[in-house]
Amino acid sequence: MANNKAKTERRNRIRFGIRSKIKGTAQRPRLSVYRSNREIYVQLIDDVNSHTLASASSHEKDFETLKAPKKDISKQVGLEIAKRAKAAGIETVVFDRGGYLYHGRVQALADGAREGGLKF
Numbered sequence: 001m002a003n004n005k006a007k008t009e010r011r012n013r014i015r016f017g018i019r020s021k022i023k024g025t026a027q028r029p030r031l032s033v034y035r036s037n038r039e040i041y042v043q044l045i046d047d048v049n050s051h052t053l054a055s056a057s058s059h060e061k062d063f064e065t066l067k068a069p070k071k072d073i074s075k076q077v078g079l080e081i082a083k084r085a086k087a088a089g090i091e092t093v094v095f096d097r098g099g100y101l102y103h104g105r106v107q108a109l110a111d112g113a114r115e116g117g118l119k120f
Contacts, residue, residue, distance in 0.1 A: 015099030022094045023047045031081070031093040031118070033109060035100055040074050040109060042081050044090060054084040074105040075112035082116020092119045 024030030029044040041057040057063075058073045062080070066073055085093070093113075100106045114120065 011099035013099075018096060018099065022096060024094055024096075026053075027090075028092050028094055029053050029090060030096045031113065031120075032096045033098045033100065033106055035098070035105055038070075040070070040077055040105055042077060042109060042113075044081065044085055044088070044093065053090065054081065054088050056081040056084060071105055071108045074108040075115075078109040078112020078114075079116045081109075082113045082118045085118055086116070091117070095120045 022030060024045050024047040026046045026048065029046050032043045032045055034041040039058045041055070041059070043055040044053040045051070046053055056077050058070075058077050063073055063076060066076070068076075085091075095110060097106050097110075102110070110120070
């Protein structure tokens with residue numbers, strides 16, 4: 001239990017350090033990632049107005065029926081957020097990995113968003 005708490009505290013320190021350096025605007029929102037053990041969630045956030053512009057997650061009905069590895073589902077979520085961003089008129093974003101290491105599912109999500117046409 002103590003090890004779990006230390007991991008969470010370490011990730012929060014990293015997360016707050018990242019957040020102190022990047023801010024999302026309406027023209028260039030922050031692409032925020034949250035990764036749980038089972039799902040992955042992503043939002044486009046305008047920090048100036050404290051408004052979520054678009055969101056996608058692996059918990060949606062489109063992705064729940066997929067029987068694929070979590071890494072492949074993360075890539076599909078990245079493609080979906082890129083599609084929703086294009087519909088909202090957004091082309092460039094600031095990537096916020098949320099304190100997670102940039103590999104595995106987080107990297108797959110970012111690669112999917114880039115393939116969908118978002119520029120980081």
